[in-house]
Amino acid sequence: MEIIANILIVIVALLHLYFLYFEMFAWETIGAKVFRAFPKELFGKTKMMAANQGLYNGFLSAGLIWSLLIQNPDWKVNVALFFLSCVSIAGIYGAISVSKRILYVQGIPAIIAIILLVI
Numbered sequence: 001m002e003i004i005a006n007i008l009i010v011i012v013a014l015l016h017l018y019f020l021y022f023e024m025f026a027w028e029t030i031g032a033k034v035f036r037a038f039p040k041e042l043f044g045k046t047k048m049m050a051a052n053q054g055l056y057n058g059f060l061s062a063g064l065i066w067s068l069l070i071q072n073p074d075w076k077v078n079v080a081l082f083f084l085s086c087v088s089i090a091g092i093y094g095a096i097s098v099s100k101r102i103l104y105v106q107g108i109p110a111i112i113a114i115i116l117l118v119i
Helices: 002-024 027-034 041-045 047-069 073-097 100-118
Strands: none
Touching (some): 047 073
């Protein structure tokens, strides 16, 4: 179970590194492809806001990677649970406020990792 949880943590961390990339550096290109329902002219106007969002995704990714490097088993799980909970809440909120797809891409992998860590 621990190996599968760690694999999911890596996947969630990599996803958030990707989110960091496209929100900070490719908002007007990749962002426009990801959020097709948004008007094209919105992306230039929201570039700085998206970059700020991308930075937060980077922090989530850093926390998840950090959790994998911690040697103490209790701290390792607690730190992972904290950052996975942040990702899960963001995924749920994104599903409610923007698109249900966010729950599947962001929230479900984090929730499954939480379940595997708690079991």
